Amino acid sequence: MIKRIWILTLFPEMFKPFLECGIAGQAFRGERSDSIKFEMLFVNIRDYSQNKYKSVDDSPFGGGPGMVMRADVLKEALVKGVQEAGGYDSLDNLHVIYAAPRGKVWNNKIAREFGINILGSNEQDVVLIAGRYEGIDERFLSKYVDDFFSIGDYVLTGGEIAIMAMLDSAVRFVPGILGNKLSAADDSFEDGLIESPQYTKPRDFEGMEVPQILLDGHHKKIQEWQHQQKLMMTQKWRPDLLIFK
Numbered sequence: 110m111i112k113r114i115w116i117l118t119l120f121p122e123m124f125k126p127f128l129e130c131g132i133a134g135q136a137f138r139g140e141r142s143d144s145i146k147f148e149m150l151f152v153n154i155r156d157y158s159q160n161k162y163k164s165v166d167d168s169p170f171g172g173g174p175g176m177v178m179r180a181d182v183l184k185e186a187l188v189k190g191v192q193e194a195g196g197y198d199s200l201d202n203l204h205v206i207y208a209a210p211r212g213k214v215w216n217n218k219i220a221r222e223f224g225i226n227i228l229g230s231n232e233q234d235v236v237l238i239a240g241r242y243e244g245i246d247e248r249f250l251s252k253y254v255d256d257f258f259s260i261g262d263y264v265l266t267g268g269e270i271a272i273m274a275m276l277d278s279a280v281r282f283v284p285g286i287l288g289n290k291l292s293a294a295d296d297s298f299e300d301g302l303i304e305s306p307q308y309t310k311p312r313d314f315e316g317m318e319v320p321q322i323l324l325d326g327h328h329k330k331i332q333e334w335q336h337q338q339k340l341m342m343t344q345k346w347r348p349d350l351l352i353f354k
């Protein structure tokens with residue numbers, strides 16, 4: 110299956126290192142799995158500006174600081190840059206997402222659902238829109254956007270980093286992307302806890318030894334120890350996660 114991910118942005122170049130590095134880069138270059146091949150395509154919103162200065166923004170009605178991205182430019186970018194260029198019959202073939210502070214706050218559960226049901230599904234291709242300036246004209250958002258996601262309660266200067274964070278955390282859950290050896294199931298948040306501490310060589314680092322239990326080879330005892338450690342780590346670092354346990 111081929112899954113296309115379209116990014117509407119003023120700064121496509123920000124995604125270059127993302128696509129070049131690591132597991133996510135490999136996945137979104139379509140090189141990580143035979144069962145799902147991602148294609149990441151970029152639409153530079155500026156290419157759809159109708160004016161000779163190629164501006165995409167204008168001052169807000171009602172006054173106020175900053176500039177707002179124009180609804181007509183965004184619509185052109187979506188319809189011409191994605192729907193027509195991608196050969197889609199209608200916008201219904203696309204799941205359009207805007208990264209924005211108002212959105213549902215991203216977490217591991219949303220990343221998993223997004224990875225499995227949106228990135229991993231063969232129904233709709235995905236469009237992710239990165240805003241800039243003070244954001245996008247509300248009329249475009251209300252008509253063309255299906256989902257809004259925020260990566261936290263703070264304001265970025267643009268949506269590109271938010272989109273990369275969302276895609277990076279979600280692609281790990283797409284079947285076939287991590288593979289058997291690297292399961293997401295042992296990672297932090299999967300069972301509501303922080304992961305247990307990890308150790309590798311050397312066995313003695315500046316007088317600190319690796320816990321003996323990890324060297325003894327008793328699989329069941331190691332698992333019990335790791336579970337206890339998870340509880341302790343969570344209590345120490347993220348006690349808020351234990352509140353409802």
Ligand SMILES: C[S@@+](CC[C@H](N)C(=O)[O-])C[C@H]1O[C@@H](n2cnc3c(N)ncnc32)[C@H](O)[C@@H]1O
Binds near residue numbers: 244263268271
């Ligand atoms: C300077 S921000 C605009 C903030 C907007 N005026 C507000 O107060 O909500 C520019 C762009 O960055 C992105 N952005 C900012 N903070 C974000 C967050 N926490 N999560 C996701 N995207 C964010 C959005 O795409 C937004 O359009």
